[in-house]
Each structure stands twice: as structure tokens, then as C-alpha cells.
Amino acid sequence: MQVKEKYLNFYYETIGQVEEPKIDPRKTALLLVDLQNEFVLRDFGEALQFKEAGEWERWIPFHDRLDDIVIPNNKKLLNFFRSNNLMVTYGRIACLREDGEDRSPVQKSEGWNGMLIPVNSYAAQMIEELAPLENEIVVNKTTDSVTTGTNYLTLLQFMGIETVVVTGIVTDQCVASTVRGLADAGLKVICVEDACAAGSQELHDAELKIMSVIYCDVLSTDETIALIKKNL
Numbered sequence: 001m002q003v004k005e006k007y008l009n010f011y012y013e014t015i016g017q018v019e020e021p022k023i024d025p026r027k028t029a030l031l032l033v034d035l036q037n038e039f040v041l042r043d044f045g046e047a048l049q050f051k052e053a054g055e056w057e058r059w060i061p062f063h064d065r066l067d068d069i070v071i072p073n074n075k076k077l078l079n080f081f082r083s084n085n086l087m088v089t090y091g092r093i094a095c096l097r098e099d100g101e102d103r104s105p106v107q108k109s110e111g112w113n114g115m116l117i118p119v120n121s122y123a124a125q126m127i128e129e130l131a132p133l134e135n136e137i138v139v140n141k142t143t144d145s146v147t148t149g150t151n152y153l154t155l156l157q158f159m160g161i162e163t164v165v166v167t168g169i170v171t172d173q174c175v176a177s178t179v180r181g182l183a184d185a186g187l188k189v190i191c192v193e194d195a196c197a198a199g200s201q202e203l204h205d206a207e208l209k210i211m212s213v214i215y216c217d218v219l220s221t222d223e224t225i226a227l228i229k230k231n232l
Helices: 046-052 056-083 152-159 171-184 201-211 221-231
Strands: 028-033 087-093 137-141 163-169 188-197 217-219
Touching: 028 056, 028 171, 046 056, 056 087, 056 163, 056 188, 056 221, 087 152, 087 171, 137 152, 163 171, 171 188, 171 201, 188 201, 188 221, 217 221
Parallel strands: 028 087, 028 163, 087 137, 163 188, 188 217
Antiparallel strands: none
């Protein structure tokens, strides 16, 4: 398989070709990261804070990418996984205490990473278009990575999962931390390039270039679905 030139990093630029991922669809899980009301909606949560701070204009490209590319592709992946009875999981930022004392220091910090999102709040819920169905696993986290401070890796082990298809926001923070955590735990990881977004396209592309091959295979939505279909 040819590594996309866009994501060909220094360590692999003389190789170019890598082995196509070998996956067992029945041992593969989809993981949607942080696609929550707080971060995605234009008339709620962070978007209102950006507008009040006079910063909204610079966030419009991020929200345009979410609405036009990321959300539709996540819906496409969800529909595919559900229609083939494959594993669907979610990771979301959500503290168990209303005062947020169970949050990590990062989430208690001042600035963009500081956030208080109680688990039962509207802000914490996945957006309506991507809401989990009954029997789909939702893991609450007070860290960036879905694998840190949660039982997610244990659940995957119990369910016999070997490959995780990762989507969500933001590419260079919670998505990247999750990809690395999964890879370090010995799982195969596919990061879906057009089902993720960062604050800027530059950050999105840079993070995927850093992670490509080393921590994950970077594929498109259509490439991911085709790969799984081929192995069904």
C-alpha cells in the first residue's frame, strides 16, 4: 500500500510502500471521540464563548469542516458498522461530579483546554446525528485520551478487539492521544482522515503526518469501508 505523500513523514519517506492493514472485521471497533454538543454545535457551548470573545471568525473553517465533511463521514461509518453488526464505541469528555473535581489537571487548567462538562449535561452528549444506540459502549473520560484513566482498553480486551477505527475531534489532541494509547497497548489503529478535524487544517494535516505508519494507518472513510468489506 502506498503511503499518501501528504502524510509521508521523515521516518518513512524513503520507503513509501507499507503493508496493507490485515484486519478481522469481527475483531474491529469504531471509536468516535468527543463529537459532543459542547464542541460541535454552532449555537451552543464553545461556539457561544468564541462569539462572545470576538474569535468566531477564525473558528468558522473548523465548523464548516465538521458540518460538510466530518459529520457526514462519521454517519457513513456508523451506518456501515451498524448494518454489518460490527462494534461501535464512543469516548467523550464528561466528569462524574458536578463540580468537576474528578477532572485531570489539564481539564482544570485555564484556557482552551479547561472545561467543565458534567456527565448528565446536554453539553456532554454526543450530537444527535451521531448519538449512540442501545448496546453501544460510551466511555467517559476526564483526560484527553480515551485510553487513559478509563476501562476502555480492558473492554476491548474482553471483547476480543484487535483493530480500532478512530474518528473525531480534535485531531492533534484527544484523537492523537487516543491513537497513541491504543497503539502502545498493541492494537492496530486506523485514523480516518476525513472523519476528524483540528482547529486548523494545518494542525490536522501535521498531526496525521506525524502519526502515519508509526502509530496508525491514515485512510479515508471510503478506503476504510472498502478495506473492511474486502475482509467480511
